[in-house]
Amino acid sequence: MAKLSRDFYAQPTLEVARHLLGQRLVRQLDGQRLSGLITETEAYMGPTDVASHAKHGPASRAAPMFGEPGHAYVYFTYGMYHCFNTVTEAVGSGTGVLIRAIEPTEGIATMQRLRQLSETVIPEHKLTNGPGKLCQALAITRELNGVDLLGSELWIEQAEPIVDEAARQTARVGISQGREHQWRFYIANSRFISAHPKY
DNA sequence: CTCTCGATGCGCT
DNA sequence: GCGCATCGAGAGA
Numbered sequence: 001m002a003k004l005s006r007d008f009y010a011q012p013t014l015e016v017a018r019h020l021l022g023q024r025l026v027r028q029l030d031g032q033r034l035s036g037l038i039t040e041t042e043a044y045m046g047p048t049d050v051a052s053h054a055k056h057g058p059a060s061r062a063a064p065m066f067g068e069p070g071h072a073y074v075y076f077t078y079g080m081y082h083c084f085n086t087v088t089e090a091v092g093s094g095t096g097v098l099i100r101a102i103e104p105t106e107g108i109a110t111m112q113r114l115r116q117l118s119e120t121v122i123p124e125h126k127l128t129n130g131p132g133k134l135c136q137a138l139a140i141t142r143e144l145n146g147v148d149l150l151g152s153e154l155w156i157e158q159a160e161p162i163v164d165e166a167a168r169q170t171a172r173v174g175i176s177q178g179r180e181h182q183w184r185f186y187i188a189n190s191r192f193i194s195a196h197p198k199y
Numbered sequence: 200c201t202c203t204c205g206a207t208g209c210g211c212t
Numbered sequence: 213g214c215g216c217a218t219c220g221a222g223a224g225a
Contacts, residue, residue, distance in 0.1 A: 042217070051217070053210095061210070078218050079207030085217085098217060117220080132218045174217055194218095 001157040003150055009069035013088040013095040017043040017185050018169075020086070022162040025102050027138040027154050034110055034138050036102030036128055037159060040186040040193045042172045044085065046094040051178035054094035064146045065096045072154060074135070074145040081132030084140050086149060086156070100173070100184075101129045103192040104137070111137035130194040162187055 004023065009016060020038050027034040044052040044065070053062035053075065064073040065087050073085040073096050085096040104111055104127055111127055115136050128134040135141070140154065149155050165188075172184045173195050186193045 044217075053217080056211075075217085076208075077216060079209070079216095081218050083217060100217085130218070172217075176216090 001159065003155045003157055004070075006068075006070045006150060009086055009088050009149070010090065011088070013043045013045055013093075013097060014183070016086070016088045017041040017097045017183070018167060019161075020097060020099070020156065021167055021185055021187050022160050024105065024157040024159040025099060025134075025138070025154075026157055027140065028152060029107075029110070029139050032107055032110060034107035035157075036104045036106075036134070036138075036192075038099060038101075038156070039103050039129075039190045040099075040101035040184070042098040042100055042185070043183040044096050044098060045181075045183065049178060051172060051175040052094070052096075054096075058092075058094065062094065066092055066094045067146070070149045072140075072144055072147045072149060074140060074142055076142055078132075082135040082141055083131040084135055084144075098131060099134065100131045101186070101190075101192050101194050102134050103190065104128050114139055125191040129192050 020041050023038050024035050025038055047054050054065050058066035068091055069087050071087045073087055074082055076082055085098045087096050089095045128137045144154055168186050168188050169182045170184045171179045
């Protein structure tokens with residue numbers, strides 16, 4: 001299937017976050033395809049968004065978000081984990097979409113190995129249902145910070161569109177400021193999401 | 200299922 | 213130093 005275009009990522013960030021649901025995230029690793037359908041995303045709306053790293057400006061670690069849309073912003077957090085974002089909108093916007101969860105589809109055995117917790121096999125619905133988990137499962141590290149998502153290491157393909165009735169919108173997860181905005185999107189009824197919404 | 204808590208490196212005040 | 217766009221172990225229900 002076709003890779004999502006530069007124009008797709010150049011759209012308004014909330015549109016990108018909504019329409020990334022159901023698309024296929026693909027990682028090409030040592031000649032093998034690892035992939036999963038995106039089930040959960042969050043929009044980070046630029047320097048004025050108090051929850052975004054972009055509030056520290058284009059000279060900070062968030063620099064990739066100020067660059068060309070359709071590139072990766074990968075950062076290291078909690079001393080242990082990576083998180084993966086797609087850069088959105090025009091150059092200079094500082095905006096992006098965090099990919100929070102996927103439903104694994106190809107290369108599941110490899111993902112199990114990359115997650116290597118212990119001897120025990122991880123149940124499939126817990127393999128990639130979180131931003132740190134999916135980066136571990138797809139071997140996404142800081143080495144991929146800034147890479148072009150129209151390149152050959154990491155990209156997103158057109159898959160099955162999610163109808164509006166199946167898309168849900170809530171506050172973002174894991175932030176202390178900015179919870180007043182409904183900038184998290186997920187697929188209703190998916191088992192592959194990171195947190196159950198509490199109403 | 201739910202909750203609490205510690206691990207662990209680093210960017211920023 | 214502090215706080216983090218997180219996660220898994222362990223305890224309790």
